[in-house]
Amino acid sequence: MSLTLRVNPIACVGHGMCAELLPEVIELDRWGYPILTARAVPRPLVDHARRAVRACPTLALLLEQNTGKHR
Amino acid sequence: MPRLLAGIAGLPPGLEGHELRYGPLPVRGLARGRPGRLIDLAEASGLTGRGGAGYPTGRKMRSVAAGPGNKVVVANGAEGEPASRKDRLLLTRLPHLVLDGIALAAEAVGASEAYLCVHGTQDSLLNTLDRAVLERRAADLDPVRIEVVGLPHRYVSSEQSSIVQFLNGGPAVPTFSPPRPHERGVHGNPTLVHNVETLAHLALIARFGDRWFRRAGLPSAPGTTLVTVSGAVRNPGVYEIELGTSAGQVVMLADGPSEPLQGLLIGGYFGAWLPVSAAWPVPMTHAGLKAAGGALGAGIVIALPASCCPIAETARVVRYLAEETAGQCGPCVFGLPALADALAQLAFSGSLGRGRDRTHGLAEIGALIRLVEGRGACRHPDGATQLVRSVLSAFPADAQRHERQGPCPGVGRPPLLPLPGDEERDWDFR
Numbered sequence: 340m341s342l343t344l345r346v347n348p349i350a351c352v353g354h355g356m357c358a359e360l361l362p363e364v365i366e367l368d369r370w371g372y373p374i375l376t377a378r379a380v381p382r383p384l385v386d387h388a389r390r391a392v393r394a395c396p397t398l399a400l401l402l403e404q405n406t407g408k409h410r
Numbered sequence: 411m412p413r414l415l416a417g418i419a420g421l422p423p424g425l426e427g428h429e430l431r432y433g434p435l436p437v438r439g440l441a442r443g444r445p446g447r448l449i450d451l452a453e454a455s456g457l458t459g460r461g462g463a464g465y466p467t468g469r470k471m472r473s474v475a476a477g478p479g480n481k482v483v484v485a486n487g488a489e490g491e492p493a494s495r496k497d498r499l500l501l502t503r504l505p506h507l508v509l510d511g512i513a514l515a516a517e518a519v520g521a522s523e524a525y526l527c528v529h530g531t532q533d534s535l536l537n538t539l540d541r542a543v544l545e546r547r548a549a550d551l552d553p554v555r556i557e558v559v560g561l562p563h564r565y566v567s568s569e570q571s572s573i574v575q576f577l578n579g580g581p582a583v584p585t586f587s588p589p590r591p592h593e594r595g596v597h598g599n600p601t602l603v604h605n606v607e608t609l610a611h612l613a614l615i616a617r618f619g620d621r622w623f624r625r626a627g628l629p630s631a632p633g634t635t636l637v638t639v640s641g642a643v644r645n646p647g648v649y650e651i652e653l654g655t656s657a658g659q660v661v662m663l664a665d666g667p668s669e670p671l672q673g674l675l676i677g678g679y680f681g682a683w684l685p686v687s688a689a690w691p692v693p694m695t696h697a698g699l700k701a702a703g704g705a706l707g708a709g710i711v712i713a714l715p716a717s718c719c720p721i722a723e724t725a726r727v728v729r730y731l732a733e734e735t736a737g738q739c740g741p742c743v744f745g746l747p748a749l750a751d752a753l754a755q756l757a758f759s760g761s762l763g764r765g766r767d768r769t770h771g772l773a774e775i776g777a778l779i780r781l782v783e784g785r786g787a788c789r790h791p792d793g794a795t796q797l798v799r800s801v802l803s804a805f806p807a808d809a810q811r812h813e814r815q816g817p818c819p820g821v822g823r824p825p826l827l828p829l830p831g832d833e834e835r836d837w838d839f840r
Contacts, residue, residue: 347586348739349787368781372740 461605477600511609530560677707
């Protein structure tokens with residue numbers, strides 16, 4: 340079981356806070372929307388990931404327990 | 411053969427003719443055995459969804475039936491694909507076969523609500539369906555009240571999460587998932603969303619059984635399916651074929667090419683281009699087309715004549731798909747118009763040979779595809795990128811020629827691929 344990031348693309352309006360706080364895993368595309376360079380969050384970055392999730396003004400970044408249920 | 415379309419001609423219209431042709435609705439007979447027997451039949455039949463995704467029908471029914479609380483059945487007859495006519499044909503000419511399927515599915519999963527959704531701008535269709543539903547109510551035929559619903563006319567409103575959100579009082583645009591409709595759909599209840607053709611097959615399986623169903627098609631892809639054939643064929647229209655029929659045979663069913671062909675677009679604007687020689691022997695099944703780099707989708711086949719430019723044809727469709735974004739997800743909102751621009755430039759602009767850089771042409775198109783793909787809440791952007799990918803891989807010489815020498819003579823031909831509101835469109839991209 341690992342923690343994975345997911346973006347709700349409907350909620351996301353491209354504030355870009357996530358890429359600021361978690362550049363190791365999130366970069367922005369040419370329009371300012373996040374691209375996840377890895378879905379699973381490396382253990383040392385979990386606290387940073389939580390911070391990025393909390394910082395998203397539109398609650399579009401999700402940190403989920405990966406149970407392997409959803410493809 | 412034909413099966414679904416067996417009742418399309420030569421019988422009195424309405425419920426009476428329908429029952430003469432197909433026999434009475436076997437809903438009470440099935441239920442007497444035990445509830446959910448139709449689910450066993452559906453699973454044994456190997457029927458898969460005819461709306462495009464091809465998910466096993468019985469499995470979907472079983473998971474909805476196993477969910478908590480009230481259940482809902484939604485028949486999707488919105489047919490967003492501009493080149494598809496099969497759902498409209500079924501609904502206008504054989505409405506009772508679809509309504510039978512809704513009633514039977516509702517009985518099987520224990521649904522207390524059922525909806526038949528079509529595009530709300532189709533007044534004559536809505537009238538036909540209202541009349542059919544009233545006829546059934548008068549005969550006290552259905553175990554559940556079936557409501558006919560008109561959806562706003564947009565490409566993405568026929569996506570299943572769009573329909574669910576609309577029935578819940580929201581806009582008809584896709585939602586973020588999970589939860590998927592079978593988990594939490596209409597009014598928060600497990601919701602079975604089936605394409606109307608799937609439900610019509612179900613109505614026949616309930617009557618004639620799973621073994622009868624399997625007598626057509628392949629063991630791995632049983633039954634028949636409706637296909638809509640158009641483009642450069644002599645007799646365009648909707649045909650019923652056994653799954654596994656080759657794409658070439660489908661073109662021949664439509665009386666063959668009306669001029670020399672260079673390719674087939676199979677699966678509609680969510681599908682893929684294949685060069686005609688590669689496409690001809692490919693079996694019309696999900697697996698067969700996937701192996702050939704295509705997609706069966708909702709069974710659309712468009713024959714592209716050699717005199718047409720596939721790049722220009724695709725550019726027009728991608729422009730349309732860009733206009734049809736729900737406007738919700740950034741990569742789709744910004745990416746599809748950019749992709750449409752880049753493709754239109756490749757198709758119609760003669761200036762690409764000069765001063766070309768990486769923000770133009772094939773390199774830019776490839777970059778945009780990678781930026782858009784998989785980044786929307788629904789499959790709309792992915793449909794567009796698959797179409798563009800396929801045109802570049804099916805017709806690499808055309809793509810190269812356009813990039814190096816500018817447009818080919820084919821761009822001057824009138825558009826072949828149909829789009830809603832074609833007559834008002836200005837296809838001059840300058």
